[in-house]
Amino acid sequence: MNQQPVIEFDHVTKCFGQNTVIPDLSFTIKQGELVTILGSSGSGKTTTLKMINGLITPTSGTVKINSQPLADHNQVDLRRHIGYVVQQIALFPHMSIRDNIAVTPKLLKWAPTEIDKRVNELLDLVQLPSQDYANRWPNELSGGQQQRVGLARALAANPDLVLFDEPLGALDALTRLDLQKEIKQLHTSFLGDKTFFFVTHDLNEALFLGQRVMVMKAGQIEQFATPQEIVQHPASGFVEELLATEERNQELWRKLQ
Amino acid sequence: MISYWNQNASTILTDTAQHAQLVFGSLAIALVIAILLVLLCLRHDRLLTGLNYIFSLLYSVPSFAFFALLLPLTGLGNTTATVVLVIYSEYVILRTFITGLRAIDPSLIEVATGMGMTSRQVFLKIQLPLAIPTIFSGLQVALASTMSIATIAATINAGGLGTLLFEGLQTQQMPPLLWGIIMTVALTLVSIAVLRILQHVYQPRLGGNH
Numbered sequence: 001m002n003q004q005p006v007i008e009f010d011h012v013t014k015c016f017g018q019n020t021v022i023p024d025l026s027f028t029i030k031q032g033e034l035v036t037i038l039g040s041s042g043s044g045k046t047t048t049l050k051m052i053n054g055l056i057t058p059t060s061g062t063v064k065i066n067s068q069p070l071a072d073h074n075q076v077d078l079r080r081h082i083g084y085v086v087q088q089i090a091l092f093p094h095m096s097i098r099d100n101i102a103v104t105p106k107l108l109k110w111a112p113t114e115i116d117k118r119v120n121e122l123l124d125l126v127q128l129p130s131q132d133y134a135n136r137w138p139n140e141l142s143g144g145q146q147q148r149v150g151l152a153r154a155l156a157a158n159p160d161l162v163l164f165d166e167p168l169g170a171l172d173a174l175t176r177l178d179l180q181k182e183i184k185q186l187h188t189s190f191l192g193d194k195t196f197f198f199v200t201h202d203l204n205e206a207l208f209l210g211q212r213v214m215v216m217k218a219g220q221i222e223q224f225a226t227p228q229e230i231v232q233h234p235a236s237g238f239v240e241e242l243l244a245t246e247e248r249n250q251e252l253w254r255k256l257q
Numbered sequence: 258m259i260s261y262w263n264q265n266a267s268t269i270l271t272d273t274a275q276h277a278q279l280v281f282g283s284l285a286i287a288l289v290i291a292i293l294l295v296l297l298c299l300r301h302d303r304l305l306t307g308l309n310y311i312f313s314l315l316y317s318v319p320s321f322a323f324f325a326l327l328l329p330l331t332g333l334g335n336t337t338a339t340v341v342l343v344i345y346s347e348y349v350i351l352r353t354f355i356t357g358l359r360a361i362d363p364s365l366i367e368v369a370t371g372m373g374m375t376s377r378q379v380f381l382k383i384q385l386p387l388a389i390p391t392i393f394s395g396l397q398v399a400l401a402s403t404m405s406i407a408t409i410a411a412t413i414n415a416g417g418l419g420t421l422l423f424e425g426l427q428t429q430q431m432p433p434l435l436w437g438i439i440m441t442v443a444l445t446l447v448s449i450a451v452l453r454i455l456q457h458v459y460q461p462r463l464g465g466n467h
Contacts, residue, residue, distance in 0.1 A: 050371075053371050055367060055370060055371055076373050076374075076375055077373065078373075079370070079371055079372060079373035080372070080373030082371075084368060084371040084372055086364060086367070086368055086371075088362070088364035088368075090362070090364040090367075090368040092365060092369070092383060093365075093387070093463050094386050094387055094462065094463055103369075103372055103374075104372050107372070107373050107374065107378070137463065139463060153372075163371075
């Protein structure tokens with residue numbers, strides 16, 4: 001695996017008015033990693049994600065992408081090379097599935113034949129056969145199918161970095177598990193080429209998907225380690241409490257069985 | 258009635274054509290201005306609210322007084338009439354336009370931005386197409402009210418169907434008055450039908466039963 005840093009936060013803070021969401025955040029994510037960010041709502045995980053693609057500007061500190069401060073990048077151009085998947089899915093309702101996936105390639109002025117080829121390839125990759133789905137419309141698809149399209153759309157321009165903002169949060173448990181597996185396989189299939197930054201509030205999702213898991217609370221990192229290390233050596237009372245929720249679930253199961 | 262038509266058919270038709278020209282011209286100008294204003298104010302939401310407020314004030318000025326007020330500036334005739342009609346329809350069009358834009362799911366705009374669209378591309382590719390149904394409903398309301406306000410333009414020599422109405426009033430004759438009303442209503446109905454067709458053509462498909 002290449003060890004180039006892709007995302008670097010250096011003493012980043014973010015305040016919204018009087019409200020400090022991120023007091024002081026520093027971390028580095030290297031190329032090819034699949035990192036999950038685990039936190040409850042208000043922990044600052046989505047704010048952190050949006051500071052990577054510049055939708056939110058830090059109050060102070062530096063965010064570097066590919067070793068270059070965000071401020072030195074052409075933001076619009078950078079975003080075209082960062083995939084973005086959100087919980088609301090947010091497919092454009094007035095565009096066909098094909099056109100939804102083609103948005104970024106079109107912005108990058110790819111040739112139409114190349115775009116078509118890419119769309120078909122991606123639909124097959126996310127297991128929506130292109131001949132059946134390319135010309136359909138977002139409102140004709142189920143939530144899980146829509147998010148598969150969301151995933152294809154994020155991967156369309158072959159970005160090296162993909163940001164996931166609780167992409168499976170609105171889906172039912174079975175669809176959720178399927179897509180977790182697929183996202184993991186997808187990441188593996190890129191052989192360390194692509195970095196996935198995956199925000200979630202679901203403990204099991206974070207532990208299953210992440211090669212490293214960043215546990216956040218009140219805008220600070222409680223622990224940033226491999227899933228094994230987190231489970232075996234929780235670094236703080238908060239992490240222990242989080243893990244205990246899973247034990248409580250298992251207790252419930254034992255009782256029911 | 259029929260004999261009035263036989264004698265004045267060409268006048269009635271010319272008045273109708275003038276009326277249509279006045280109304281459609283004003284609406285077109287108002288629509289272009291609304292789009293430009295929204296484009297210019299893309300990053301300044303408050304400015305747009307302020308503009309909307311100003312137009313609402315202007316809208317509350319009685320139209321007859323407005324024609325009179327503008328006379329020293331733009332004189333008798335078409336220009337004054339067009340300016341007044343543009344201002345009146347601008348309020349309705351801008352207001353519905355803004356409402357339409359604000360009704361769009363904010364996550365769509367955030368994702369479009371996050372995918373690398375400039376704010377202009379977000380406007381042209383996402384916001385404008387999704388606001389089309391509300392833009393058209395605004396146009397329809399503006400059309401109906403402009404049709405009737407435009408009849409007053411006859412008092413400042415701008416022509417149109419108001420000429421017939423005032424002729425009827427002044428000479429105490431029913432036929433020109435009725436022809437004026439009939440043609441105004443007919444023109445309104447036809448234009449609304451045309452607007453509906455245009456809406457059908459320009460409204461983006463949102464999937465569903467196809």
